[in-house]
Amino acid sequence: MKKKQVPSLVKDQRLIHLRREQIVKAAVELFHQKGFHGTTTREVAQTSGFSIGTLYEYIGSKEDILYLVCDAVYEEIVEKWERLVDENLHGINRLYQIIDAYFRVVHVMQNEVLVMYQESKSLSDDALNYVLQKELSIKSIFEKELRACRDAGLIRLNEEEISLACHNILVAGHMWTFRRWIVQKEYDIDAYCRWQIQQLFRGMNMKAEAAFSNLPT
Amino acid sequence: MKKKQVPSLVKDQRLIHLRREQIVKAAVELFHQKGFHGTTTREVAQTSGFSIGTLYEYIGSKEDILYLVCDAVYEEIVEKWERLVDENLHGINRLYQIIDAYFRVVHVMQNEVLVMYQESKSLSDDALNYVLQKELSIKSIFEKELRACRDAGLIRLNEEEISLACHNILVAGHMWTFRRWIVQKEYDIDAYCRWQIQQLFRGMNMKAEAAFSNLPT
Amino acid sequence: MKKKQVPSLVKDQRLIHLRREQIVKAAVELFHQKGFHGTTTREVAQTSGFSIGTLYEYIGSKEDILYLVCDAVYEEIVEKWERLVDENLHGINRLYQIIDAYFRVVHVMQNEVLVMYQESKSLSDDALNYVLQKELSIKSIFEKELRACRDAGLIRLNEEEISLACHNILVAGHMWTFRRWIVQKEYDIDAYCRWQIQQLFRGMNMKAEAAFSNLPT
Amino acid sequence: MKKKQVPSLVKDQRLIHLRREQIVKAAVELFHQKGFHGTTTREVAQTSGFSIGTLYEYIGSKEDILYLVCDAVYEEIVEKWERLVDENLHGINRLYQIIDAYFRVVHVMQNEVLVMYQESKSLSDDALNYVLQKELSIKSIFEKELRACRDAGLIRLNEEEISLACHNILVAGHMWTFRRWIVQKEYDIDAYCRWQIQQLFRGMNMKAEAAFSNLPT
DNA sequence: CATGAATGAGCATTCATTCAT
DNA sequence: CATGAATGAATGCTCATTCAT
Numbered sequence: 001m002k003k004k005q006v007p008s009l010v011k012d013q014r015l016i017h018l019r020r021e022q023i024v025k026a027a028v029e030l031f032h033q034k035g036f037h038g039t040t041t042r043e044v045a046q047t048s049g050f051s052i053g054t055l056y057e058y059i060g061s062k063e064d065i066l067y068l069v070c071d072a073v074y075e076e077i078v079e080k081w082e083r084l085v086d087e088n089l090h091g092i093n094r095l096y097q098i099i100d101a102y103f104r105v106v107h108v109m110q111n112e113v114l115v116m117y118q119e120s121k122s123l124s125d126d127a128l129n130y131v132l133q134k135e136l137s138i139k140s141i142f143e144k145e146l147r148a149c150r151d152a153g154l155i156r157l158n159e160e161e162i163s164l165a166c167h168n169i170l171v172a173g174h175m176w177t178f179r180r181w182i183v184q185k186e187y188d189i190d191a192y193c194r195w196q197i198q199q200l201f202r203g204m205n206m207k208a209e210a211a212f213s214n215l216p217t
Numbered sequence: 218m219k220k221k222q223v224p225s226l227v228k229d230q231r232l233i234h235l236r237r238e239q240i241v242k243a244a245v246e247l248f249h250q251k252g253f254h255g256t257t258t259r260e261v262a263q264t265s266g267f268s269i270g271t272l273y274e275y276i277g278s279k280e281d282i283l284y285l286v287c288d289a290v291y292e293e294i295v296e297k298w299e300r301l302v303d304e305n306l307h308g309i310n311r312l313y314q315i316i317d318a319y320f321r322v323v324h325v326m327q328n329e330v331l332v333m334y335q336e337s338k339s340l341s342d343d344a345l346n347y348v349l350q351k352e353l354s355i356k357s358i359f360e361k362e363l364r365a366c367r368d369a370g371l372i373r374l375n376e377e378e379i380s381l382a383c384h385n386i387l388v389a390g391h392m393w394t395f396r397r398w399i400v401q402k403e404y405d406i407d408a409y410c411r412w413q414i415q416q417l418f419r420g421m422n423m424k425a426e427a428a429f430s431n432l433p434t
Numbered sequence: 435m436k437k438k439q440v441p442s443l444v445k446d447q448r449l450i451h452l453r454r455e456q457i458v459k460a461a462v463e464l465f466h467q468k469g470f471h472g473t474t475t476r477e478v479a480q481t482s483g484f485s486i487g488t489l490y491e492y493i494g495s496k497e498d499i500l501y502l503v504c505d506a507v508y509e510e511i512v513e514k515w516e517r518l519v520d521e522n523l524h525g526i527n528r529l530y531q532i533i534d535a536y537f538r539v540v541h542v543m544q545n546e547v548l549v550m551y552q553e554s555k556s557l558s559d560d561a562l563n564y565v566l567q568k569e570l571s572i573k574s575i576f577e578k579e580l581r582a583c584r585d586a587g588l589i590r591l592n593e594e595e596i597s598l599a600c601h602n603i604l605v606a607g608h609m610w611t612f613r614r615w616i617v618q619k620e621y622d623i624d625a626y627c628r629w630q631i632q633q634l635f636r637g638m639n640m641k642a643e644a645a646f647s648n649l650p651t
Numbered sequence: 652m653k654k655k656q657v658p659s660l661v662k663d664q665r666l667i668h669l670r671r672e673q674i675v676k677a678a679v680e681l682f683h684q685k686g687f688h689g690t691t692t693r694e695v696a697q698t699s700g701f702s703i704g705t706l707y708e709y710i711g712s713k714e715d716i717l718y719l720v721c722d723a724v725y726e727e728i729v730e731k732w733e734r735l736v737d738e739n740l741h742g743i744n745r746l747y748q749i750i751d752a753y754f755r756v757v758h759v760m761q762n763e764v765l766v767m768y769q770e771s772k773s774l775s776d777d778a779l780n781y782v783l784q785k786e787l788s789i790k791s792i793f794e795k796e797l798r799a800c801r802d803a804g805l806i807r808l809n810e811e812e813i814s815l816a817c818h819n820i821l822v823a824g825h826m827w828t829f830r831r832w833i834v835q836k837e838y839d840i841d842a843y844c845r846w847q848i849q850q851l852f853r854g855m856n857m858k859a860e861a862a863f864s865n866l867p868t
Numbered sequence: 869c870a871t872g873a874a875t876g877a878g879c880a881t882t883c884a885t886t887c888a889t
Numbered sequence: 890c891a892t893g894a895a896t897g898a899a900t901g902c903t904c905a906t907t908c909a910t
Binding site: 132165167172195 | 254339353377378380382384392396398399408415419420421422
Binding site: 226227228229232267268269270271274 | 893896897
């Protein structure tokens, strides 16, 4: 699944990159406030700091903006996530930290994540598929970790259960955004991470002695 | 939170009910295919089997259609759900069956549920609040059951954990629709119910001897 | 110029008369508030006290309502006017009283007159012509009186001046309604009649000794 | 009472001015033929020589067109009027000429004036108030002149009578348009000016020796 | 490269009128 | 005679996209 090509009339790659960063920043803000359909291309151009004509020098259609947003959000999630993960941890502690870090990245990028999940359905088939692949690539990161834990005897799950557990981890992250109207009333991000990971861990059939031995409380 | 009043120029209540059923049926189909913003009122009218003028005899604005859809979907969920629940079961078996039934209702009403979750953000504040209250009222049904199990010593959760577990049940239901592009490839509804409830039960700190003793496998 | 025939599906003349009175009463009220174009036939029906279907049993089109209004207003003006005029007066006093009475009738029927003058342009050519004839017939009443005064040597005007003076009388009446936003702030109806008739009388070249000898002040 | 701001998406002030002139010209023509409500925005755009989209680049709503018309008409009246007035005249001659010039401006701008008086009632409260203020500002021009004549002993009127006389002058101008179906059959503009000003002057209690000494006949 | 004026297809909504009951 | 549900042409307005400067 290769990256969809967004057409540009401009040659200078550096400039393309710069302008598209401006576009994505403006679009996330606007899409979050008013939704994709409620936002006009004029508004995106204006908030980006240039004219509607210039906007169309860097994109081919309004949908491209949404695609750029989704692409950038995934990129930023992975980047921020990697920066948070401590490569010196092992076993359950490592798993805990990876999930915890993921939740916290989602927390920091709430608006971006929300926009992506609520608006990506407006993408064309091609672009949507690309975005879904990105989603799967994140899932496979968790799968790798869970398999390692299973192989180390820390959790007891078959392949089907591992896959499901990974969906649950991802969705537990997303629900922090799309259910924030209620969940963020009930918990702060620390409590949410703690309780949610605890339930996920138990769900994974984690050995009693392994779980929560040295975990943050 | 009282029901929002959708205005109608027609007096015959029976007719209003009938026509609105037609409207909701057409709208779910269309919104599912093309989204709320991608569907025109003319299409809704036409698919409903009457003219655009007649459509507006039964609603005040396009948004009302979405509201009618959300309201009807919740109503139908609860109704179908209640019909599936066996009032003779107790304890863990009852809890299992209630969650299982919920998942199966969501399964049968996939399109409706998907539309509701993806498009309800286009509702006005008032209408959205009403819909969110409905969501909470479903959550509180699960809370009641979980508290009963906790009081019976079947699960060990504090109040915060109960609330979170209920969110997880609800979201596990919804994800069967909004992640169906991948989840329904990996599992059929039977497998999904089984595995998902298993992980949820473990997450609830269910006593080993209680869980899965007499459950379907 | 014969009365335009407004079609009715109903045979009973008495009923037609009754219903049309209701229609005119409702229409004047509504047209005054919201204008002819801002008023819907449904509103006219509802305010009249019956259904839209019934409304169309007594008229052929929305324009007919306006025509009925104009016709009724002229009729009522003339009727009220005649009732006010004292047939025992003569000369200048009679002229004064006729103009004064006319102004006072317009005052009492402000809303009706305003509607007629502001909305009659929406009539079809035929109907408009009929209404304009009514206007002329009122003008000719004044002309008859002015000629009598001229023949009695009370005023000195040629035929052209008489006609113009009559226009001025009529318009002085109407302006009490269409300039009421300012004129009725500056004068009450008594002052307006007095000052306005005084200026009109002077304009008519009224003999000094004749004018205002026995007039109300 | 400051000028209502009509929104435009276009930045070039020169272009805004040009396009709005086209719009006003087209709108006067169409409103005169078919009234404000009988004219569609599409027709205005087409008659203006551009597309409906372009029309809405220069106005915010249909009502704005009417406002632009009224504003432009008043501006043009005053401008044309000032150009006609001979600043070397004095006394009665000056007053005569000012009224005469006013009537002749109204004559030349018949359609515009008619549209303004018949359709301004469709303006919103704010815009209507602004237009009425313009009307009053014209009235105050006459008031200034009449007071000068009174102070010079040429006419004998108290303040109340002056105000009323000014209303009568204005309305005498307007009636040349709104009663043109009959008045313009009876008089040409020259005769109308002569007779009407004569009656107005007499109404103002003008001294016999002052009036009509050197006036055009 | 950047600008922004121009375009017109498309949409939600209204409302006079009809006609079956 | 009365009712009111149904109709659909018509309208004000929006907005993604283009292209001449």
